[in-house]
Amino acid sequence: MDITDDLIDHIAHLSRLNFDGDKKTVIKNDMEKMIQFVDQLNKIDTEDVEPLIFMSEAINVLREDIVKSEITQEEALKNATHKDSDYFKIAKVLDVK
Amino acid sequence: MYTSFDKVKSAIDNGTTVVDVVSHYLKQIEAKKHIHAFLEVFEAEAIQKAQEIDAKIKNNTAGKLAGMVIGIKDNLAYKNHKVSAASKILEGFESIYTATAVERLIQEDAIIIGRLNCDEFAMGSSNENSAFGNVLNPIQEDKVPGGSSGGSAAALAAGLCTASIGSDTGGSIRQPASFTGLIGFKPTYGTISRYGLLAYASSFDQIGPFTNTIKDAALITAVMAGKDEYDGTAIQEDINEFPIEKIEKGSLKVGYISDCLESKGLNPEIKTKLEQTIQVLKKEGHTVEPVSFPYLDAMVPTYYVLTTAEASSNLSRYTGVHFGRLADNVKGVEETYKKSRSEGFGEEVKKRIMLGTFVLSHGYYDAYYTKGQKVRRIIQNKTNELLSEYDVLLLPTTPDTAFKIGGVKDAIQMYLQDIFTVQANLAGNPAISLPMGTHSNGLPFGLQLIGKHQKESELLSISAYLMDLKQ
Numbered sequence: 161m162d163i164t165d166d167l168i169d170h171i172a173h174l175s176r177l178n179f180d181g182d183k184k185t186v187i188k189n190d191m192e193k194m195i196q197f198v199d200q201l202n203k204i205d206t207e208d209v210e211p212l213i214f215m216s217e218a219i220n221v222l223r224e225d226i227v228k229s230e231i232t233q234e235e236a237l238k239n240a241t242h243k244d245s246d247y248f249k250i251a252k253v254l255d256v257k
Numbered sequence: 258m259y260t261s262f263d264k265v266k267s268a269i270d271n272g273t274t275v276v277d278v279v280s281h282y283l284k285q286i287e288a289k290k291h292i293h294a295f296l297e298v299f300e301a302e303a304i305q306k307a308q309e310i311d312a313k314i315k316n317n318t319a320g321k322l323a324g325m326v327i328g329i330k331d332n333l334a335y336k337n338h339k340v341s342a343a344s345k346i347l348e349g350f351e352s353i354y355t356a357t358a359v360e361r362l363i364q365e366d367a368i369i370i371g372r373l374n375c376d377e378f379a380m381g382s383s384n385e386n387s388a389f390g391n392v393l394n395p396i397q398e399d400k401v402p403g404g405s406s407g408g409s410a411a412a413l414a415a416g417l418c419t420a421s422i423g424s425d426t427g428g429s430i431r432q433p434a435s436f437t438g439l440i441g442f443k444p445t446y447g448t449i450s451r452y453g454l455l456a457y458a459s460s461f462d463q464i465g466p467f468t469n470t471i472k473d474a475a476l477i478t479a480v481m482a483g484k485d486e487y488d489g490t491a492i493q494e495d496i497n498e499f500p501i502e503k504i505e506k507g508s509l510k511v512g513y514i515s516d517c518l519e520s521k522g523l524n525p526e527i528k529t530k531l532e533q534t535i536q537v538l539k540k541e542g543h544t545v546e547p548v549s550f551p552y553l554d555a556m557v558p559t560y561y562v563l564t565t566a567e568a569s570s571n572l573s574r575y576t577g578v579h580f581g582r583l584a585d586n587v588k589g590v591e592e593t594y595k596k597s598r599s600e601g602f603g604e605e606v607k608k609r610i611m612l613g614t615f616v617l618s619h620g621y622y623d624a625y626y627t628k629g630q631k632v633r634r635i636i637q638n639k640t641n642e643l644l645s646e647y648d649v650l651l652l653p654t655t656p657d658t659a660f661k662i663g664g665v666k667d668a669i670q671m672y673l674q675d676i677f678t679v680q681a682n683l684a685g686n687p688a689i690s691l692p693m694g695t696h697s698n699g700l701p702f703g704l705q706l707i708g709k710h711q712k713e714s715e716l717l718s719i720s721a722y723l724m725d726l727k728q
Contacts, residue, residue, distance in 0.1 A: 171615050173567065173616050174614045175598075175610045176591070176594040177598055177602075177610065177611070178574075178596065179599075179607075183376075187607070187611060190608050190611075191612065193668065193669060194608070194669075197558055197672075198558040200555065201556075201558050201559060201625075201629065201632055203555075203627050204449060204555055206512070206628060206631035209631040209634050210634060211627050211630030211634060212631070213446065213630060214460075215446045215460045215490065216490045216491075217492050218492075221489040221493065225346065228353070231354070236353070238353060238580075239579070240580060250578055250589075250590055251587045251588055251589060251590075251592070252357075252588065253588070253589045253590065253594050255404035
């Protein structure tokens with residue numbers, strides 16, 4: 161199948177990744193090769209085969225609905241680069257004059 | 258020196274302390290620093306822990322693994338310790354809880370000596386994708402140790418711990434075990450809880466050990482295995498042990514996959530060793546028959562469609578905001594995500610996220626993702642069908658011995674390193690690589706057994722038997 165620049169841009173956006181300049185050429189080439197490689201699956205007849213979705217045989221593993229607090233707010237914030245005592249902080253979205 | 262738990266225990270029985278054992282490994286780790294197996298050594302803590310365990314041994318209160326010194330792959334969480342999945346995106350990250358597998362080892366008094374290098378997010382077959390530098394194969398240092406659990410393999414092969422823990426998504430324990438002359442065991446999917454294992458492809462990922470003896474593999478796996486309230490996909494029963502049974506002459510039914518034996522890329526010496534093993538088993542009266550597995554070419558493509566899809570979803574959590582590396586000079590959320598991810602992830606990881614996003618995207622989902630799931634069912638059905646007739650399947654672990662660092666440049670060629678190992682992950686079966694031979698080039702290689710779902714004892718018993726026959 162034909163991998164266009166537009167398709168790469170679209171998939172990169174969905175992946176929340178940037179590919180600029182040379183990197184875009186490289187990823188386009190890599191994607192072409194990988195898609196061609198996985199296209200081999202078309203040779204296999206899967207008529208009337210149900211997709212395999214769950215690997216374990218257990219069905220509906222339920223538990224009691226008990227509230228447990230296992231991670232404190234402090235622990236949850238521990239690894240964030242930008243935070244204050246209560247919140248994760250993100251980069252400014254709007255410039256205010 | 259302390260290449261197995263039995264050796265450690267007999268030293269302890271003869272007056273050696275656990276502190277001595279840990280000090281020995283720490284010295285070895287220092288001497289073998291250049292192979293770059295460890296990303297971090299928990300030196301002071303390991304010594305302190307060893308003192309505590311020595312006291313427990315004196316008081317007869319020590320756990321099953323007292324004296325065992327274990328290195329863990331850098332994709333397992335250990336509270337208040339760093340974990341990075343060998344990725345820059347997690348540089349500086351410290352776990353706020355401990356993986357169930359690691360917790361259970363510690364509960365039985367194993368000492369965790371450090372975290373081991375690997376391919377970034379367990380994506381790779383040579384350990385060349387680590388953001389913190391590659392690992393050298395201790396047997397021949399110009400060769401790769403395999404991947405993705407390359408540090409785990411190299412550390413044990415170099416004598417830096419009693420055993421090590423890895424994870425296996427498509428061969429990431431068995432292939433490096435083959436390249437370094439070790440036992441590498443991937444239990445049935447779900448045998449060991451994945452809680453605290455940094456996810457790559459959740460329906461494939463399985464934790465397992467590298468060891469020098471089958472006894473150690475059985476012991477460590479049983480300690481880590483069993484029901485866990487934090488992983489609903491894990492097995493629903495408790496597991497205490499995997500007993501090793503004696504195999505009687507003439508009692509086994511072994512199928513060897515002729516398509517693998519005849520595959521073009523298979524090194525002739527590995528093929529010969531496999532044929533010899535078949536003859537030895539026949540001489541012992543066992544039934545050994547060729548079986549056909551006509552989906553060999555589909556195996557790796559199916560693996561890539563499904564694992565990249567799962568990876569693209571699993572790795573969406575790394576945005577730089579809640580934890581991990583955050584990009585500078587960004588405006589708004591979208592740019593923060595894009596820049597943090599683009600700077601933090603390595604090239605192989607980005608490539609797999611892109612392919613995974615593609616196969617899951619509107620218009621391509623059915624043609625690729627659903628198709629992959631259907632082929633996965635065909636592969637699982639065929640594997641189960643063969644194992645309804647045979648106790649185990651015998652096949653090579655790897656097409657060749659360890660290759661030179663930088664020696665495999667083409668991505669598809671690298672992916673085909675896993676051609677014999679992905680079947681067990683696609684079908685969920687337990688599989689083990691046994692160090693069965695040494696090539697004339699001086700490098701070891703493994704042979705692989707695939708067993709029946711949740712029949713780890715049977716698979717390990719047959720493995721122990723095969724290892725004895727070899728000697």
